[in-house]
Amino acid sequence: MAGPLTTIGFDADDTLWQNETFFRLTQDRFAELLADHAERDHLHERLLAAERRNLGHYGFGIKGFMLSMIETAIEVTQRRVPASVIAEILSTGQEMLSHPIELLPHAAEVVADLSGRFRLVLITKGDLLDQERKLAQSGLGEMFDAVEIVSNKTEATYRSAFARHGDGADRAMMVGNSLKSDVRPALEAGSWGVFVPHGLTWELEHAEAPEGHARFHEIADLGALPALIERIAR
Template identity: 60%
Template sequence: MPRITTIAFDADDTLWQNERYFRLTEQRFAALLAPYTDAPDLVERLIESTKRNLRFYGFGMKGFALSMVETALEVTEHRVPGTVIAEILAAGRELLTYPIETLPYVDQALAGLERDYRLILITKGDIFDQERKLAASGLADYFAAIEIVADKTAATYERLFARHTEGAEHTVMVGNSLRSDILPALEAGAFGVYVPHDLTWSYEHAEEPPASPRYARIEHLGLLEATLAAFTHAP
């Protein structure tokens, strides 16, 4: 197998908690609309609206907040009061105030890996929000390069690996999303290490790839270094 020189990391729900705060906001949204609708699938309709609007607003809290407003208007047939819309927008803004909580083993893993590998961060979403979270996490100094992108596709990875690494064949992408972090990175020619998170957004779900010497699944980042060694010694 080629020599591995670069480890690329996803950010949200790979390095720090993120989805849990969107779930809390979904609950707040449902509570605000409870007096105005009895729709049993309210949260599901919000999720579908958010997915539908990705091509307009992209990933992140701004698009989510606008999708909450859109869904509130739809399910109440525009009867929802302006005061409730204001509270929904405030709930969206609160996503910018939650503390950044790094996941288990993150600091230890990054500190150990930076001695032997070039570390880069590849995350998607709103630039302002992602920069805020990275600064609050205290992890920025570990990374030789930081890329905030609109979406993650094989073409995205090909471009970024060409810019920041010795090539995809020398690079491992680590993340909690099979759809965004793992499958397109494998398609681009890199290795992929899937680290599941119990609250990963349904949009990011996908089938795991077939058994491959370039793919691994681990339960937490404390197991990453041993996995890299296994990649290096694979036939």
């Protein structure tokens, strides 16, 4: 029988701070740059296909996104994309890599409230340097007992992380905005999975909600997390 809840994992991007918003703004700029070569919807489909193909090569994050934009620009212009457009794509990507952190509502107070009462583990995907930068700027870093920046999030990821930094997956909870990456594989590992929807979620992170699973919960925002934890931890 599972023991009490002792460890809480948090996703970072679009759970603790804004992320997808900046990707969408950059995609809008990308569409403007290539407006003479492709319709916006078609360009979006081509870019998404490139991102899907390239995940195994570049992983998740801004650098892979930049390279996928460049690849898509070369494809839709039949290799005639001007150097000025490539330069602009690189510039917008560099802006993303230096954009100030914008914490989501309740993130700071909830992490502070839970810190010290539970083991807190940040489990996030993306570019190592970029994720480290965002965590440092967020002001939340010292409240986490451990940080895991991983190439992907699977059942094995959570089993391993919660074994190293907690009392095992069955005594842990994962909180995040992605059903595909944060919730479903955590449930498969035996943890609680808490879905915190974000207004914008990358298409490649969409998945069906595991309705009916005893350890699945959905909350409107992070402000509702402490009360949910109190109910579970009784």
